[in-house]
Amino acid sequence: METIALRNGVEMPLLGYGVLQMKEPRQCEKCVQAALESGYRMFDTAASYGNEEPVGRALKKYMDEGKVRREELFVITKLWIDDAREDSAGKAFETSLAKLGLDYIDLYLVHQPYGDYYGAWRAMEKLYEEGRIRALGVSNFSPERLVDLCMNSHIPPMVDQVELHPFYHQEQALHIMRELGVQPQAWAPLCEGLRNIFSNKVLEKIGKKYGRSVAQTALRWNIDRQVSVVTRSSIPEHMREDFDIWDFSLSDGDRKLISGLDLGYSEILDYGNPCIARMFLSKKGHSR
Ligand SMILES: NC(=O)c1ccc[n+]([C@@H]2O[C@H](COP(=O)([O-])OP(=O)(O)OC[C@H]3O[C@@H](n4cnc5c(N)ncnc54)[C@H](OP(=O)(O)O)[C@@H]3O)[C@@H](O)[C@H]2O)c1
Structure with missing residues (x-):
């Protein structure tokens, strides 16, 4: 596992496992357990995904079995818009922490560039300074919003x-980051399976040269440009x-071919x- x-x-870590849309708790727990067995150590959840509890249970079980130490894990969760205020971000953070069963978060993100995220950011800075969060970040911030917050x-x-x-x-956005x-991290690095990505001819042809699948080629393309990625699958294979x-x-030649996509x-x-x-x-986070 490479890190940045x-x-x-x-x-x-440059690669992590995400749990978007994993609403059924037992299924989510099983998937996180399988991801741990596959080698993943970074996990990406959010208050709005409604699955911090099963993620936390799977991590705890694996730690209790002595298979991993807390400091080897990198846990990401996110603050939803309805708590993006100075007076409620701290409480939302404590709720996430309790649901995950952890005593610190590795990376806490403002999930969306909406609401009073400046107020929320001040509360998050305080938690960071108290050592409750190891790194602070945002998600879905366009370059101009990112510049302004910075x-x-x-x-x-x-x-x-x-x-x-x-x-x-998003080369221009990466340039500004x-x-x-600011370290870029990719969500939907496999385009959520859309646009027939897994049978894309360009990616298939490039992957074949390295004896790799389309998924491996797409993930490596982001990692080669020093972008950390979080990806999802419910299939252990x-x-x-x-x-x-x-x-x-x-x-470089293969990267140029991917530029055309x-x-x-x-x-x-x-x-x-x-x-x-x-x-x-209109969507709810913890208050759903
Ligand atoms: N911050 C945000 O606003 C935001 C937004 C979206 C996502 N995210 C995060 O990013 C994570 C990843 O994004 P995503 O879940 O949207 O989509 P994704 O990782 O781009 O794609 C997931 C899809 O790819 C399939 N897949 C994965 N590996 C495969 C393989 N080797 N061969 C064939 N199919 C494969 C999965 O199906 P199978 O289950 O069949 O393998 C699933 O349908 C999320 O889980 C979440 O943690 C964050």
């Missing part, structure tokens, strides 16, 4: 988790396949569309 150093020196905070974000995959490269010292990407790198826009979530903001603002 965040601005504060904390080492973050310029108007005491502790600027260390990570921005955004949509990044072979059909949506790097200028700001896929989990093992997705984790087995540490002994190859794509050539960039649509330049997201087909999953268009943050420029006000309906998306309305949809997220």
Whole structure:
């Protein structure tokens, strides 16, 4: 497992396991257990996913069995919009911590660039200074929102988790993150399986050269550009396949071929569309 150093020196794995849409608790717990067995040590959940408890149970069981130590794990969770205020972010954090059964979080993210996230950020900075959070970050922040938060905070974000995959490269956003010292992290690195990604001819052909699948090629492409990724599968065989990407790198020529796949826009979530903001603002986090 390769790691990358965040601005504060904390080492973050370049590959993690995400639990979006895993609503059934026993199934979620089983998947996290299988991901641990496959080698994953970074886990990405959120208050709004409603599954911090089963994630925490699976991690605890694995630790209790002596198979992993807490300091070997890297746990990410996120603050939802309905708690993105100075007077409730701290309480939402404690709720996440209790649900996960942990006494600190490795990376705590503002999930969406909506609500009073400046107030929330001040509360998160306090938790960071108290040692309850090892790294602070945001998710789905566009470059201009990221610049503004970086310029108007005491502790600027260390990570921005955004949509990044072979059909949506966001090179300009990555350039700005790097200028700001913000580590990019990819969500949906397999484009959620959309656009027939797993039978894409360009990715298939490149993968074949290295004896790798489309999924492995897509994940390695982001990692080769020093983007940390969180991916999801409910099939142990896929989990093992997705984790087995540490002994190859794509050539410049192959990266150039993947450049041709960039649509330049997201087909999953268009943050420029006000309906998306309305949809997220109507959703609940812990208070669901
Ligand atoms: N911050 C945010 O706003 C945000 C938004 C979206 C996602 N996320 C995070 O990012 C994580 C990953 O994104 P995602 O879950 O949206 O999608 P993703 O990882 O891009 O794709 C998941 C899909 O890929 C399939 N898959 C995985 N490995 C495969 C393989 N080797 N061969 C064939 N199919 C494979 C899975 O199906 P199988 O189960 O059949 O393998 C699943 O349908 C999430 O779980 C979540 O933690 C964050």
